[in-house]
Amino acid sequence: MPEIQERGSTHVYKVNRISKEEMESMVARCVYEEPPSCNAACPLKLDTRAFLKAAAGGDFKKALQLYEKATPFPLILSMGCEAPCEAKCRLCERGDGIAVRAVEAAAARYGQASRLGSVFRTKKKKTVAVLGSGLFPLFLAGELEKKAYPTTVFCEQGDLEAFLRCETAFLDEEAFSLELKRLKGKDIQFVFGCTLDEDFFARQRETFDVLCASETVAKKLFPAAEADPALMILEAEKLVTGCGSGVMAAAFGAKKAALTVDRLAQNLDPRNMRGSEGATESRLYTDLSEASALRRVPPGQNGYTPEQAAEEAGRCIQCHCEECMKSCAYLQHYKKYPGLLSKEIYNNTQIIMGDHQLNKPMNACTLCGQCTVVCPNGFDMAHVCAVARRNMVSTDKMPLAPHEFALMDMLFSNADAFLSRPQPGRETCRYVFFPGCQASAIAPETVKAAYLDLCGRLDGGVALMLGCCGAICDWAGRFEMQESTREFLLTELSKLGDPVIIAGCPSCRKELAESIGGEIVGIWDILEQIGLPEGAKGMDRPAALHDSCGARGDAHTQETIRNLASRLGVKLVETEYSGDRSPCCGYGGLTAYANPEVAGEITRKALERTDAPYITYCMACRDRFAREGRESRHILELIYGTDAGAPPDISEKRCNRLNLKRELLWELWQEETAEMKLDYELTYTDEARRLMDSRMILTDDVIAVLNDYRENGEAVLDSETGMLIARRRLGNATFWVKFTEDEGRYTVHGAYSHRMNVVRREG
Amino acid sequence: MAIERTYYTIDPEGKIQCMKCHVPLIKGKAKFMYLDNGFPVELPVCPVCGFVYVPEELALGKVASVERALEDK
Numbered sequence: 001m002p003e004i005q006e007r008g009s010t011h012v013y014k015v016n017r018i019s020k021e022e023m024e025s026m027v028a029r030c031v032y033e034e035p036p037s038c039n040a041a042c043p044l045k046l047d048t049r050a051f052l053k054a055a056a057g058g059d060f061k062k063a064l065q066l067y068e069k070a071t072p073f074p075l076i077l078s079m080g081c082e083a084p085c086e087a088k089c090r091l092c093e094r095g096d097g098i099a100v101r102a103v104e105a106a107a108a109r110y111g112q113a114s115r116l117g118s119v120f121r122t123k124k125k126k127t128v129a130v131l132g133s134g135l136f137p138l139f140l141a142g143e144l145e146k147k148a149y150p151t152t153v154f155c156e157q158g159d160l161e162a163f164l165r166c167e168t169a170f171l172d173e174e175a176f177s178l179e180l181k182r183l184k185g186k187d188i189q190f191v192f193g194c195t196l197d198e199d200f201f202a203r204q205r206e207t208f209d210v211l212c213a214s215e216t217v218a219k220k221l222f223p224a225a226e227a228d229p230a231l232m233i234l235e236a237e238k239l240v241t242g243c244g245s246g247v248m249a250a251a252f253g254a255k256k257a258a259l260t261v262d263r264l265a266q267n268l269d270p271r272n273m274r275g276s277e278g279a280t281e282s283r284l285y286t287d288l289s290e291a292s293a294l295r296r297v298p299p300g301q302n303g304y305t306p307e308q309a310a311e312e313a314g315r316c317i318q319c320h321c322e323e324c325m326k327s328c329a330y331l332q333h334y335k336k337y338p339g340l341l342s343k344e345i346y347n348n349t350q351i352i353m354g355d356h357q358l359n360k361p362m363n364a365c366t367l368c369g370q371c372t373v374v375c376p377n378g379f380d381m382a383h384v385c386a387v388a389r390r391n392m393v394s395t396d397k398m399p400l401a402p403h404e405f406a407l408m409d410m411l412f413s414n415a416d417a418f419l420s421r422p423q424p425g426r427e428t429c430r431y432v433f434f435p436g437c438q439a440s441a442i443a444p445e446t447v448k449a450a451y452l453d454l455c456g457r458l459d460g461g462v463a464l465m466l467g468c469c470g471a472i473c474d475w476a477g478r479f480e481m482q483e484s485t486r487e488f489l490l491t492e493l494s495k496l497g498d499p500v501i502i503a504g505c506p507s508c509r510k511e512l513a514e515s516i517g518g519e520i521v522g523i524w525d526i527l528e529q530i531g532l533p534e535g536a537k538g539m540d541r542p543a544a545l546h547d548s549c550g551a552r553g554d555a556h557t558q559e560t561i562r563n564l565a566s567r568l569g570v571k572l573v574e575t576e577y578s579g580d581r582s583p584c585c586g587y588g589g590l591t592a593y594a595n596p597e598v599a600g601e602i603t604r605k606a607l608e609r610t611d612a613p614y615i616t617y618c619m620a621c622r623d624r625f626a627r628e629g630r631e632s633r634h635i636l637e638l639i640y641g642t643d644a645g646a647p648p649d650i651s652e653k654r655c656n657r658l659n660l661k662r663e664l665l666w667e668l669w670q671e672e673t674a675e676m677k678l679d680y681e682l683t684y685t686d687e688a689r690r691l692m693d694s695r696m697i698l699t700d701d702v703i704a705v706l707n708d709y710r711e712n713g714e715a716v717l718d719s720e721t722g723m724l725i726a727r728r729r730l731g732n733a734t735f736w737v738k739f740t741e742d743e744g745r746y747t748v749h750g751a752y753s754h755r756m757n758v759v760r761r762e763g
Numbered sequence: 764m765a766i767e768r769t770y771y772t773i774d775p776e777g778k779i780q781c782m783k784c785h786v787p788l789i790k791g792k793a794k795f796m797y798l799d800n801g802f803p804v805e806l807p808v809c810p811v812c813g814f815v816y817v818p819e820e821l822a823l824g825k826v827a828s829v830e831r832a833l834e835d836k
Contacts, residue, residue, distance in 0.1 A: 006798065356835045399834030715782040716809075716816050724782060725816070736822065754822040755830050760813040761792040761803060 003731045004407055006400050006755075018387045023346040026384060029377040030339025031283045036319035038085035038100065040282035043252040044077075046070035048085050048100060049320075055103050055313035060306065063313075064111025067104055071251055072142025073182065074108035075175045076135070076168060080247030084279060090286055090319055095294040098316050102299050106309035109178065124149050126265040129204045131196050132214030133157055133166040136242030139254030140212055141188045147262060152189040154204070159192055160184065167250075174302075196220070210261050212240040230277075231270050232257035240264070252278065285376040286319040324371035324379065327577055329605035330591070331371070331381070333598050334361050338371060342384045349391040356397060362388050363402045363594035366602060367475060368549035368584035370577075385589070389477025401755055402594035403476040404732060405696045409654075410472035413437040414485065417657035419466040420492045423455050424668050428497025430460025433523070434512070435504035437468040438587075438619040439634075441653035443644035444660035446636050447504070450523060451664075453533050453640065454502065458526070463496045465489075466661055469508040470515055475590045486515045502526055504636070505618050506550030506557055507588070524560045524617065527639065536639045538568035543633075544575050544610045546625070547582035548618035555580075561617050561635060568638055575609035587620035593696070603628050623647050649693040651700070678703065680710070681745040688738075688748045697735060697751045704728055705737040706746060723749060734758065769805035770821050779816060781809035788816055795826070798833045 034040075038048040047066055054063040064074060071077040078101050089097030128144050130137045133155040144151040157163045164180050171179065194200060196217050204211055218227065218234060218241035225234040227243045232253055234241055240260050242253045256277060263270040297304070297312040304312065324338055325331045334341060341361065348358035365385040372380045392398035400407075417440070422429045433454050435447045447466075454462045470489070473481035493499070493516070501520040503509035513520050545565060551557040558579055565572060577583055586592055586603035603624045607614075613631035615638070616622045625632035626647040637644060648656060665671040682703070684692075692702070705728040709715050715726035727736045734757065738750040769790065773779055777787035791808025793815045794801055807816040817826065 354836070355832075359835050401830065401834050713783045714812070714814055716788060716807075716814065717780045717782050719778045719780060727817075734817070736817065736819070738819075750819070752819045752822050754817065754826045755797060756826050757796040758806065758815050758817055759794050759796065760808060760815050761794040 004400060004404060004411075006732045018346065018349065018391055020346075023342065023384075026380070027339045027342050027346075029375070029379045030337060030342070031285055031321050031377060032337035032339055034282050034284035034321075035280075036284055036286070037088040037090055037282045038098075038319075040280045040284075041084040041088040042070070043084075043248065043278045044070040044255060046085070049316070049318055051107070052098060052100070052103065052313040052316040053318060055107055056310055056316065058306065058310045060107045060111035060309075062111075063103075063107040067107055067111075071139070072146060072186070073139065073179055073251075075105065075179050075182075076138075076171065077247060077251055078102075078104035078108055079175060080135075080168075080170050081251070082246070082248050084248075090288060091291060091294060091315065091317065094288060094291045096296040099296050099299070099312050102304055103309050103313045105175075106304040106306065109175075109303070110306050110309070121148050124265070126209040127152070127207075128210045128212060128261055128265070129154060129208040130212045131155075131194075131201070131204070132217035133163050134214050134216070134242075135167045135247060135250035136253055136257075137212070137214045138164070138166075138183075139251050140240075140242070140257050142186065143254050143258035144261060145186050145188050147258060149261065149265065150189070152191060152208070154191045154194040154196065154200070156194060156196060157192055160190060163190070163192070170247075210240065210264050211238070212257060212261065213242075215242045215244075218242075230256070231260050233260050233270060238264070283377075284319060285321040285323070286317070287321075287323065288317075291317050321376070323374045323376060324381070327374055327581070327583060327605075328371055328381075329583070329602040330365055330598055332605075333364070333601055336361075338375075338379045338381045338384075342381065345384060345388045349388050349395070349397075351397075356392075359392075359399065359402075360595060362392070363589075364591050364598040365589055366549070366584035366586065366591045366599075367589035369552050370549070370581065370583055373552065373580045382589070386475075386477065389475075390479055391477075393477045393479065398477060400732065403478075403590055405650075406472050406590050406593040407476055407478065407481065408731075410437070410468045410470075410481075410485075412654060413440075413466075413468040413657065414488060417466060417654070417661055419464060419661045419664065420496065421665075421669055422463045422496055423461040426461040426463075428461070429463040429499045431458055431502050432463040432465050432493065432496055432499040433502045433504065434465045434467075434469070434508060435523075436508040436619065437466075437472075437657070438623065439504050439636075440466050440657045440660050442619045442623045442648060442656070443634060443637060443642065444656045444663075446634065446640055446642040446644060447660060448664065449640035449642055450504065450636055454523070454526065457530050457533075461499075462502070463499055464664065465492065465496075466657070466664075467492075469503075469505075469511040471507050471511040472590065474511060474515075475588070482515070489516060505620075506548040506554070507618060507620075508550075509557075510550045510554075522557055522560070523636070524557065524564055528560050528563060532564070532567055532639055535641045536568055537641065538565070538570035538638055539613065539615070539633065541613070542571040542573045543613045543615045544573040545578065546585065546606065546614045546616045546621055546632075547579055548616065548621060549582065549584045549588050550618060552580050552582070564635060564639070565615060568635075570615060570638070572615075573610050573612045577609055585616075585618070585621035585624040587624050592624070596694070599624075600628075649689060650696060651689075651692065651698045654698065654700070680706075682706065682748070683746070684748045685750075688750050692751050695752060697753055701730060701735045701753075702737050702748055702751055704730055705735050705751075706739070709737075729757065768802070770825065771805050771807055772818070772821075773807050779807055781812060781814055783814070784809055784811035786811055788814075791815070795829070797830060798836070800833055802829075 036049045051066045067074045083101040085100045091097045128149045128151045130153045227241050240257045260270040345358050345362050367382040369382045439447050470485035504523050583606045586599040592599040617635045622632045622634045662673045708728045709726035715724045723738045733753045733755050735753045739748045771790040779788045788807035793806040
């Protein structure tokens with residue numbers, strides 16, 4: 001058996017197989033982080049979704065805190081704003097959108113005003129003067145106070161109440177007195193009864209670092225000047241000012257103006273570093289299938305009561321996109337949406353020195369492609385992980401440990417267990433049956449029956465090729481092994497006269513189509529043409545059809561399998577995630593080897609769809625489901641009346657492949673192969689077999705250890721348990737076997753292994 | 764120089780014997796080596812033939828976690 005070279009950990013970079021631009025364009029497809037439509041529509045960027053969530057829970061204090069982040073005067077805004085968020089609410093597509101404004105007003109009434117500390121905050125050194133009265137100066141003074149600028153408002157009015165009355169006639173008395181109280185609580189200086197003329201302006205210019213004015217005052221001072229609506233500034237006069245009318249224009253204008261003041265106070269260009277301002281369009285996808293036509297909670301004369309506000313806010317469906325995470329146990333396990341996970345996996349491939357903390361998640365994806373189908377933008381997590389794996393391999397950073405067992409199994413399939421023969425009596429053939437390594441390992445009798453059937457019913461001869469298609473090394477990212485597997489298979493196929501490949505497994509069909517090309521059909525296509533053999537029989541109770549991830553996007557194969565199931569008389573149970581949306585069984589992408597825990601979760605998630613038995617058309621799916629205790633049958637078992645029975649362990653899988661090869665060679669080609677026989681008696685306890693299977697230790701490994709022990713006698717004896725413990729280094733791992741010996745008969749009680757090499761040290 | 768760690772945890776002393784040399788294993792010097800890294804350690808060793816014993820708990824515990832850490836370097 002050939003060995004695979006372990007990597008060195010200190011190698012340097014060689015090739016970068018994924019560009020930053022490619023990754024960024026991929027990450028941009030994930031809309032998870034996009035704001036909901038209501039939030040995007042708000043120029044003040046109120047986090048409407050979080051606000052409504054807090055209000056729905058009756059937490060008006062938190063709701064108000066969120067609202068105060070958007071505006072210093074919540075009641076004025078809620079009563080005067082045009083509410084662009086309400087128009088964009090996705091519920092409008094099903095009924096009434098959320099009455100956001102009314103909930104905001106309720107939060108402003110019932111929530112506790114934030115006491116965020118003017119007292120405790122360090123004030124900025126630069127000072128700002130705001131000239132005039134009305135909504136813009138009011139909001140601007142509030143915004144500047146939030147930014148901790150010592151702010152003084154100069155107005156013509158005689159007191160604070162008169163100042164607040166300007167442009168706020170839409171407020172009822174209760175709201176007015178609440179906002180007056182709020183204004184009094186703010187750390188803003190007021191100078192009343194001012195004459196806001198040119199002299200006054202010139203004097204303040206000497207005193208303050210930045211000057212601001214209402215639109216009216218600015219027009220009076222500089223009649224010809226036009227303010228820049230993006231920066232809210234008369235540039236030549238260095239005067240920050242308002243423009244436009246209405247509550248929203250004032251509130252949004254004040255936000256922009258406050259940022260301009262901030263830049264000017266630091267002697268920076270107000271044009272730069274402004275970030276995203278104003279309303280945007282959101283790309284967020286939200287599934288509305290469960291949102292039904294709904295009506296608003298009607299407000300009373302004085303707006304909502306706390307209960308009504310909470311009820312109305314509770315209608316919010318909290319728009320978010322988790323289409324992929326709903327169906328994928330892998331994404332659920334890591335609790336990260338694909339955009340973020342991909343970024344982290346990409347960064348993982350770029351680390352030269354240091355820990356690659358994303359190796360495990362990168363190797364836990366089944367590469368099944370379900371996310372791409374369910375994602376509204378076709379995010380391809382499988383591509384990200386597959387490229388990342390190839391990248392890690394090409395830079396020598398990929399550990400061999402997660403995939404070595406599977407890769408060695410593939411080498412075994414294409415060496416010791418490999419068989420390629422033309423149909424007896426022929427040199428070359430029109431077809432070759434390629435059942436796939438898992439079919440031979442799990443259901444050898446079914447493979448034999450299928451091959452004999454094809455030989456008997458197809459003209460032109462059917463060759464047989466038992467081996468691996470190369471999917472294993474493809475999934476592991478071992479592109480060099482993939483190339484050598486391709487060359488090996490091409491050579492073997494040419495010896496058979498380059499026949500049409502009849503694949504027994506959709507994943508093999510897909511892999512061979514990509515690597516070998518030429519004409520490749522599924523055995524299901526042939527059976528659809530030539531009809532079912534005699535004795536083919538469905539199940540006596542309804543079953544669900546599990547579509548293989550190898551057949552994703554292949555409507556023809558999915559339909560053909562359904563036709564065959566129907567001919568078998570199977571009554572199929574429909575499941576939500578079937579066809580192209582089918583989940584992986586947990587075998588794909590070598591997850592079952594690299595991360596058995598996540599693979600188990602994926603299998604159980606796939607089984608959640610129904611309690612019925614499953615019919616599969618990939619042998620690995622059949623095996624995974626059966627291992628979880630669910631009745632599952634490969635469709636070929638039904639067609640050929642065979643029953644693969646209980647799922648074999650890893651050693652039995654190898655044994656099945658060898659036995660099938662030996663049996664067929666003898667029965668069909670009259671070639672005898674020597675069967676390896678032990679010259680001593682060896683048994684395993686059930687616990688030992690269970691441990692060996694979960695620890696991926698083969699009976700061959702155990703035999704190699706015992707042979708070594710029998711030769712050189714090296715072992716230790718645990719005098720407490722009476723157990724002998726021997727070891728042997730095989731390839732990249734050391735295997736230890738716990739056993740008892742009774743007159744040349746051995747009973748294995750346990751086995752374990754480690755990859756670390758342990759040697760004696762002198763001195 | 765790396766710190767020499769002891770993984771000798773045979774209790775009671777002498778319960779593990781070398782089958783070949785018929786003597787109890789004692790605390791001895793050994794070395795862990797993996798992926799171009801080496802660490803000096805103390806493990807149960809046969810004083811006669813030098814057989815180094817790695818108990819199951821150690822292999823599945825500390826050794827496995829060090830392997831994972833080195834693989835992710």
